[in-house]
Amino acid sequence: MFVGFFRALRFSLQNIIRNVWLSVITMFLLFLTMLSITLVVSLNIVGGKVIGAVEQNVSVSFYFYDSASESQILEAQSYLEEIDATESVVYVSKDQALQEFTETHAEDPEVLAAIAELTDNVLPASLLVRAKNINEYQTIISRFEESEYILLVESTDFTDSKQVIDTITHTINRIYDVGIAVSIIFILISVVVIFNAIRMTIYSHKEEVGIMQLVGATNGFIRAPFILDSIIFGCVAALAVIALLYAGLYLTDSTVSQFFAGYNFSLLQLYAQHWVVVCVSEIVVAILISGVSSTIAISRYLKV
């Protein structure tokens, strides 16, 4: 059994070395294919994160007149919480508002000095509302405007980020579609090239195969070297992509993190945490692509 496996592996390596250029080109194409698939998947992850991060920061705040009492504001809070579209409502009292303000401007002595000069707390109390869905802010705002509580509100702060998010989503989807199309083209080219590489290897081993059949080699053994060829193609391509992926992420990580400043997102970290999943899926997908095309070639051209 082991003897058979190592012998088949030796035959397979001989195949690859004998047609070294064909093998290199085949592996390079499979590498490009895996690279484009990896980029599409990564883009999908990054896109999801970007949209998620932007959505996280969307909220609407209602600022109350100082004349509104705390109990009135809390009533308004419960009213907002009862709206279906509402995810959460946070009450920020005047004191908390001041505290947050000083904290965010801790390194700005001029602002702090200006605040200290004021005897009264000029910051208003507010309710910060998050919707379950980015599209539902308008509903929440109009429901609130219909209510009596609107009379207590001095101002409403809602920057409509929907436009921004739609633009991002649209752009990502466009890139994504192109990526998928490119990947599919690469997959098709790979399948054809691998199919032909294996077919040529089979042709150049016609005599050996004939002898093997007549001296009683099993079908499994006769096919094994060709199947191993395709597995080796897949492994080499996958390992090259994995190496490039992590090297690329490592080199660009600081730039990308800057871009995502404040969102605490690093693709390197994500891929480093899930390296087993990343490596296994790269290898499995690469072997799947080359395995399928070589299996078709073997079943068509290796009559046993």
Next chain:
Amino acid sequence: MITFENVTKLYGSETVALSEINLNIDAGEFVSIVGQSGSGKTTLIRLMIAQEEVSEGRIEIGGWDISHLQRGDIPVLRRQIGVVFQDFKLLPKKTVFENVAFALEVCGATGKRIKKIVPQVLKIVGLEGKADRFPHQLSGGEQQRVVIARSLVHRPKVLVADEPTGNLDTITTHEIIDLLLKINSFGTTLILVTHDPSVVNRLRKRVITLDHGAVVSDQKSGKYTL
């Protein structure tokens, strides 16, 4: 040992290569099969090694019905039957030793066994000193000896040879036939397909004559009668 029972072989629906063949070959026999071109000799051999499947009837080898083998059983059969064909070539880029070893390698033999068996069979065919030569450095007769050596690596109970002397001169032909006789004398059943009357006449062994796919004569100690 080998039994053909009403064996018919059609290629497509038109060509009748063999019809209603009944044969019984005992273990250790040396049988020559003769007949005109197209009479079905090669077909008979192909049926025995399951390269073709019978259309009707059955073939038994050593009590094993091989008429309709499962794919997985074919290698088992072929390891018990040595095959020498005229067009069953050597690999030009391998040495004599490697060509013979190849037959063992692809059947999963260990390196140790290969080192033991290959010199043994090369000795039987008289090529001890030429293990490191490449096929193009050998005469036609020597090349055919390598092919015979390769067919012996599994110690087959049956050796089938389809025109093994086709391209050889008379003296070399007789040397190859003597080698086959020697292998037969070790107890291997030998089935030899030949066109050559001088071979058959010299052998004085059993001769089966085929004509248009039928056995027309089967003589114990025959002469070539075409």
